[in-house]
Amino acid sequence: MKYTQLGRTGLKVSRLVLGTMNFGPQTDEAGSHAIMDAALDAGINYFDTANVYGWGENKGRTEEIIGSWFAQGGDRRDKVVLATKVYGNMAADGDAWPNHDKLSAVNIRRAVDASLKRLRTDYIDVYQFHHVDRSTPFEEIWQAIDTLVAQGKILYAGSSNFPGYKIAQADESAARRGSYGLVSEQCLYNLAERRAEMEVIPAAREYGLGVIPWSPLHGGLLGGVIRKETTGGRRAGGRSADALANTAVRAQIQSYEDLLDKHGLEPGETALAWLLSRPGVTGPIVGPRTAEQLDSALRAVELELSEEVLASLDEIFPGPGPSPEAFAW
Numbered sequence: 001m002k003y004t005q006l007g008r009t010g011l012k013v014s015r016l017v018l019g020t021m022n023f024g025p026q027t028d029e030a031g032s033h034a035i036m037d038a039a040l041d042a043g044i045n046y047f048d049t050a051n052v053y054g055w056g057e058n059k060g061r062t063e064e065i066i067g068s069w070f071a072q073g074g075d076r077r078d079k080v081v082l083a084t085k086v087y088g089n090m091a092a093d094g095d096a097w098p099n100h101d102k103l104s105a106v107n108i109r110r111a112v113d114a115s116l117k118r119l120r121t122d123y124i125d126v127y128q129f130h131h132v133d134r135s136t137p138f139e140e141i142w143q144a145i146d147t148l149v150a151q152g153k154i155l156y157a158g159s160s161n162f163p164g165y166k167i168a169q170a171d172e173s174a175a176r177r178g179s180y181g182l183v184s185e186q187c188l189y190n191l192a193e194r195r196a197e198m199e200v201i202p203a204a205r206e207y208g209l210g211v212i213p214w215s216p217l218h219g220g221l222l223g224g225v226i227r228k229e230t231t232g233g234r235r236a237g238g239r240s241a242d243a244l245a246n247t248a249v250r251a252q253i254q255s256y257e258d259l260l261d262k263h264g265l266e267p268g269e270t271a272l273a274w275l276l277s278r279p280g281v282t283g284p285i286v287g288p289r290t291a292e293q294l295d296s297a298l299r300a301v302e303l304e305l306s307e308e309v310l311a312s313l314d315e316i317f318p319g320p321g322p323s324p325e326a327f328a329w
Contacts, residue, residue: 066082
């Protein structure tokens with residue numbers, strides 16, 4: 001496994017991030033434990049979760065599964081860089097209370113203690129804001145985070161789904177307080193969705209944040225969906241099926257799969273390898289439901305795409321163009 005530093009921290013993290021969203025809803029506890037064991041054995045040391053994972057009546061279940069895995073011992077917790085998130089309301093559906101969500105100081109304090117209990121650990125490496133809270137000033141957020149750092153409950157703070165200007169606001173506010181600020185941004189970024197290149201990734205690089213792309217296969221659309229249709233494999237569902245109903249999108253994905261067939265490349269592995277080649281990217285989040293899916297993701301780390309393939313991918317999935325700073329006189 002290849003490693004890099006997480007932004008401007010001293011943390012050494014794997015170039016793949018193990019996403020745990022499927023633990024509980026789609027993969028049972030035993031299967032989740034097996035995937036985490038396999039990931040750790042393969043050298044993946046960065047695990048990402050969120051307090052709301054498990055969803056619905058089972059919010060918090062994913063953190064509990066990770067906690068029961070840590071409890072098995074074997075230095076599991078010491079070997080893992082653990083990231084979780086705060087923002088969503090953890091009350092039962094239909095039973096939401098004021099101050100039980102978002103990024104108020106009272107909710108951050110409540111949420112981190114609840115996550116620590118579910119995760120069966122006494123600290124979180126990277127505590128991430130799952131979304132922008134437009135009603136809470138960053139001064140209040142950083143006051144709460146600084147207290148948690150002083151208490152030893154978290155080491156660093158990160159963001160998720162922040163636009164570029166909010167990354168700037170957050171870090172400028174932290175600098176005025178003498179706080180450390182954000183160390184990572186978790187954003188939607190893949191071959192089919194490249195808008196992060198306009199502002200988010202430039203802002204992250206300017207402020208020294210690691211970039212952790214989520215949905216690297218764009219909900220499965222970049223994982224060989226048309227090939228699977230024709231070979232009797234698992235058919236596209238949900239958003240991928242809706243997207244393929246669009247003639248232009250289907251033609252684009254067909255061109256993508258044809259290109260990879262020409263070069264003997266696997267679609268999912270290629271999509272991950274492309275992200276790993278992008279400037280500023282620390283490592284994409286992979287959310288395997290099975291050990292086989294994990295094996296496929298691991299192969300992507302060693303895959304070097306040729307300049308010809310990279311150029312062809314740009315033709316099929318053109319980015320948003322140069323960021324505004326490129327339009328200088």
